Amino acid sequence: MNTSLTTLGNGPMPGPSPIAGGGLVLAVPSKGRLEELTRKAFTNARMAIARPGGARAYIGAIKGQPHVTVRFYPAGEIARGLIHGSVDIGVTGTDLIHEAAENGPENVVFVRGLGFGEADVVVAVPDSWIDVTHMADLADVASDFRARHGRWLRVATKYVNLTRRFFAEYGIAEYRIVESAGATEAAPAAGSADLIVDITSTGSTLSANALRVLDDGVILKSEANLIVSRTADWTPLRKAQLEAFFSVLGGVPAGISTLL
Ligand SMILES: Nc1ncnc2c1ncn2[C@@H]1O[C@H](COP(=O)(O)OP(=O)(O)OP(=O)(O)O)[C@@H](O)[C@H]1O
Ligand SMILES: O=P(O)(O)OC[C@H]1O[C@H](OP(=O)(O)OP(=O)(O)O)[C@H](O)[C@@H]1O
Incomplete structure (x- = not known):
């Protein structure tokens, strides 16, 4: 697995930044598989993240990057922070940027995929729905579900926005979303939903x-990404700090230069 943040090799250990004052917020996942792999990626890039207060502390630092404050946030919060500009640089799943806002991707620069957290957001139906293999079949099911069963078709998901947009592309409007905070795959068997997006x-x-993924039911392919906010307040000082940060990672990536 490639967990390297650099494109041009690791380079020397960074010295203290010549830039004082100001500061950038780098947000990394606070828990789960993304936390561990993100920290490994930064360590591989000779930017080891210290978490001095231990696993329950929410602030960290990177040696040699005094202008960078590391914040440990849930992956979804990182996506929202990047889009709104309260987080300057972050690592999170691309799925969460797309889910957080329809214009989410336009408000960030995806610097590079990190080679972990690879997963697909999919529409999945019970195996027993043998005649439902494509979204068009699901559209047929949805259109007469209420007449047949006396209630709307129910979709369990935490990807409410991605589901609404994807279903709309197929003209599917007759359904209800059951918001799921976890164990979404259990919902159909438990009787709380008919199908899922997860x-x-x-x-x-x-x-x-x-459960089985519909043949054309992949909504998007996701991967953990190093991401920069377009909406953060890019003052000349903070732009210089961003350049200093990326100089350690092999240089300022092409997409970022439009910010600078
Ligand atoms: N099985 C998986 N394999 C690879 N990547 C995954 C997998 N499950 C989730 N991810 C990635 O990790 C991200 C966070 O997933 P996780 O299940 O840790 O979030 P959560 O705990 O539900 O959300 P939050 O961290 O916001 O509370 C997902 O949005 C996705 O990008
Ligand atoms: O296709 P799979 O490899 O089975 O992964 C899918 C599962 O992973 C995630 O959950 P979570 O992070 O709770 O599960 P995990 O750590 O057990 O993968 C996600 O919400 C799915 O439930």
Whole structure:
């Protein structure tokens, strides 16, 4: 697995930044698989993240980057912070940028994929729905579901916005979203929803719950990314700090130069 943040090799250990004052917020995932792999990626790039207060502390630092404050946030919060400009640089899943706002991708620069957190957001139905293999079949099911069952078709998901946009592309409007905070795959068997939209990587959670991805049901392919906010307040000082940060990672990436 390639967890390198650099494109041009690791380079020398960074010295103290010549720039004083101001400061950038670098947000990294506070828990789960993304936390561990993100920290490994920064360590590989000789930018090891220190978390002096331990696993429950929410502020960290990078040696040699005195103008960078590391904040540990849930992955979804990082996406929202990058879009709104309260986070300058962040690592999170691309799925969360797309889910957080329809114009989310326009408000950030995806600097590079990090080679982990690879997963697809998919539409999955019970294995027993043998005649439903494509979104067009689902559209047929949705259109007469209420007449047949006396209630709307229910979709369990935490990807409410991605679901609405994707279903609209197929003209599917007759359904209800059941917001799910976790264990979404359990919802159809538990009777709280008819189908789901969720993230999958190996597919084992879907098959363990007798669910199947529709043939054209991949909404998007996601990966952990190093991301820069376009909406942050890019004063000349902070732009210089951003350049200093990326100089350690092999140079300022092309997409960033439009900010500078
Ligand atoms: N099985 C998986 N394989 C690879 N990447 C995944 C997998 N599940 C989730 N991810 C990635 O990690 C991100 C965070 O997922 P996770 O399940 O840790 O979030 P959460 O705990 O539900 O959300 P939050 O961290 O915002 O509270 C996902 O949005 C996706 O980008
Ligand atoms: O396709 P799979 O490889 O089965 O992964 C999919 C599962 O991973 C995530 O959950 P979570 O992070 O709670 O699960 P995990 O750590 O067990 O993968 C996601 O919400 C799915 O439930």
